[in-house]
Amino acid sequence: MTTETAIDVFEDNRPLLTGVAYRMLGRVADAEDVVQDAWLRWSRADRTEVREPRAYLVRVTTRLALDRLRQVTSRGEAYVGPWLPEPYPTDFGDTVPDTADRALLADSVSVAVLVVLESLSPLERAVFVLREAFGYPYAEIAELLERGEPAVRQLAARARRHVEERRPRYDVDPAQRRKLTERFLAAATEGDLDGLMSLLAPDARLVGDSGGKAKAPVRVLFSADKVGRFLAAVGTKPLPDMTVRFIEVNGGAAVLVLSEGRPDTLFQLGITDGAISAVYIIRNPDKLRVLAEGRSPRRANSM
Known part of the structure; x- marks a missing residue:
């Protein structure tokens, strides 16, 4: 395989690798770092020994993401206030996926699901992502992770049960x-x-993620009354030279x-039975940076 061919193969698989890493890490910058590390491994590998480049690249990316998750866990890093995943742009312009693909995409990268995945062990998260988001067979996941297939099936069942019990x-x-x-x-x-109360479900909640770097609730707010009053109070305090954009993440x-001109706050809603059941607010400037950089979105069948 020539160097040019190796580059083409990697670039063809980059959206898939980014999708795996992002779902596992919930952070765009970390996912891109992992994919870059995977490229370095690929560029230095003896590619004459690689029969299935796609499988090789997914295996390398998954293991690198696992290592990063384990490092974070071992360091016991504390996050100030509630945690939400870094937003990932999913606006496809003229390449909008059909209804079935869009529903699958929305579920597999939704804020609600990624928040629940954060509570899984690194290995459970890897198995869940590969199985549920990308449909890998158990035998192939076992080979990728160098685990026995029965153990992988147990991990998948435990992770699936955990997610189903906790995700809204x-x-x-x-x-x-x-x-x-x-x-x-x-x-607002x-x-x-x-007007807000007419839109909010009685048990609505508000989750604000600032990472201690901007003003936001340091605890989750529960009930329509508390959420509505908070939003009504902050909504009437305009920011300097404020503009608003509708986007898809x-x-x-x-x-x-x-x-x-700089991203300050991102709002996204969870909707159940026609009412707003959750309000997610991201104000951590580190997480909003991706929205200021104009990165291109990924296709649904890759991301």
Whole structure:
């Protein structure tokens, strides 16, 4: 395999590798670092011994992501306030996937699912991502992770049970989510508490992620009353040279608030039975940086 061919093979698989790493890590920058490390391994490998380049690259990427997860776990890193995954742009422009593909994408990279995956062990997370998001057979996952197939099946069952028990059931219809997001934005910016209360489910919750680097609730807010009052209070405090954009991240509509041209706050909603059941707010500037850099989105069948 020539150097040019090796580059082409890697670039063809880059979206898949990024998708695996992002789902495992929940951080765009970390995922891209892992994929870059995978490229270095690939560029230095004896490729005459590689019969299936795609499988080789997925194996290398998965193991590198596992190592990174284990390092974070072993260091016991503390995060200030609630944690949310770094937003990943999923706006496909003229290449919008069909309804089935969009629903699969929204579920596999949704904020709700990635939050639950954060509570799995690194190995459980790897097995879940490879099996549920990418449909790898158990035997192939066992080979990738150098584990016995029965052990992999047990890990998959445990991870699936954990995710099913903990992830919220959100509606993913894009038209409904966009409409409710627009109504939510109008009510919040006008300080319309009654309007907000009409949109929020009684048990609505608000999760604010600032990482201690911006103002946001340091605890999750529960109940429509608390969420509505908080949003009505902050919504009427405009930022310097504030502009608002509707974008799509993690498979769903979101609102990006910019101050003086820089991303300041990202809002995304969880919707259940036609009502807003969750409000996710990201204000950590490190996590918003990806939205300022104009990176190209991935296709649904890769990302």
